[in-house]
Amino acid sequence: MLTKVKMPLPDMMAAALAMDESILDADQVENLIKFCPTKDEMDLLKGYTGDKELLGKCEQFFLELMKVPRVESKLRVFLFKIQFKSQVTDFKKSLNTVNSACEEVRSSLKLKEILKKILFLGNTLNEGTARGSAIGFKLDSLLKLTDTRATNNKMTLMHYLCQVLASKSPALLDFHEGLVSMEAASKIQLKSLAEEMQAIIKGLEKVKKELESSANDGPVSEIFCKTLKEFIGASEAEVGSLRELYSVAGRNADALALYFNEDPAKCPFEQVTATLLNFVRLFRKAHDENLKQAELEKKKAQKEAEAENAEGSSLRKKG
Template identity: 30%
Template sequence: MIESLFGYNIQNSMNNDETKSKSTFPSKHVLEPKRLQNITILSKALNATSEQICQALIQGKGLCLQQLEALVKMVPTKEEEGKLFNYKGDINELGSTEKFVRAMLSVPFAFQRVEGMLYKETFEDEVVHLKNSFSMLEEACKELRSSRLFLKLLEAVLKTGNRMNVGTIRGGARAFKLDALLKLSDIKGTDGRTTLLHFVVQEIVRAEGIRVSDSIMGKICQKSSKVNKTEEEKEEGYRRMGLELVSGLSTELYNVKKTATIDLDVLASSVSNLRDGMSKLQYLVEKDLCNGEESENFVNSIKCFLSYADRNLRELQGDEDRVIVRVKEITEYFHGDVSKEDNPLRIFVIVRDFLGMLDNVCKELRRFKASHTPNPIATFR
């Protein structure tokens, strides 16, 4: 079908490719065929000659991120370096790829320079990402601690639990683990549909609605509407205003939900990797390349960057230490003993999952008017 549509002969194409392959690569190779093929592909992606690459490595500048990433993947093993340096035959017999790598190795510590330049190129983005993550964590702690509505919900859950457990050993509790929030949907009423979470939300919705309607803004709104309202209309008004507030809790705790996707160990590892990378770069310019005139430009370029990187890493370390303290404090405040937690950010995961359940209940309650909603209390009597 391809031949008839496009005049393309697969067999001939394959033969041509084989011919090209034979003419491109000489019969003598130092590197393994698969390794040679990979490096060849990477060297073509560089879009630069070996002279241009070597000059950029000597100067310590002039290579973009994509070129540096490709060069890092080309780093030869000690064995491959030895084979290239100890090759006794005619250099012209080597393929262009092997000549390319051999030329690079003529620059002192060539691939260490590549790694250092790549570190420098990606440093700013990595620091910004980490700072934003730590800032988000700090904001999440503030949101949880200062959210009046979230605390009201917890109070409602505690009171409801104590009312249901009155006369039992669990009655009169002064606190509960936040894990309990995720079990509220498991407790169903006698109708088989209404859950304990429905009940708690409806109660808090009504309470918040009354609070808002009694506020100054609420009274202004009431004056602009009809004065003589029936009890049913008042209840519907409370419900509507309260539901608006409760359904907005997810937005209020935006950073809490985002933080639930963060892995604190990964962030700590990233900060540690940045420190290690800077140490390697310092060793390269202060020890490996301290002698040699041809390394002077590279060393000067990197030394300017290192003072900048050091300041940023000190700030980043301060951010990390402060956030770890904040997370520990907020976990102890809501969840008790921190030492038993495998995941330091588990509290945020729990709250995120609870907010998802809360949103679903609010959506369900929006579908019904107060007059058509069954009395939630009756199902739990």
């Protein structure tokens, strides 16, 4: 690692303590953390009283790091600062995706109408049975529409649904166009969001603790403390708004399951979005297959008509 360092070691440590991102990037700081001396290595070097220039570059590097109290902790704080902005931006994007997906589903009148028609179809099929007067159905039943097949084993209930909609309510066929956030939302795990939120909160707590400890370091940490105070002032407000956005996303995720009369604990956000996304894909596939089948039948009818016309013409000539 040291062979790649093109600046003098004292300058590198000065940049680290000043938390100067224009000189050191995240990869370089991670390497510095990785190669911090162990306690045993520091104990060995503490006892060295000879000429430091006679030491190898690695030992000189260790001695430079040892001039700074809690150097590894400071470097980790610097790394947190470098990554903070992009970490917050990515996290906000995920939370906004969750909120958008929930809003799109709950406000989709077209989806609501399709669900009504599915319920009507189910009740029609089950007429005369105990299941023939249902007032609703489980969300995962949407994926079972492809399991119910006609006697010819070619058309499923999903195909029939698309056929009915195409005939009587064609405006509903593009309902998926209003669910633009669904695919991105289906890739988000609420557990991962919780872990990310905790990582940001705990990271900022560690930054504050290091600032308290560094206040007693003396001149070596003056610039470090000054820069860190400015960073904490700006980031605290950012984390506060982030926590609020995270809470809103959590409430919306639960409300989405409740919208379908599902228990958020048994049918969490991930399951709801995955089910809806799969339903959209199966629906569009069935509709496309219906269109292809209709086109084939049209061509077949044209050929039959042409053959009949040709046969009729031949008979007239003979006559």
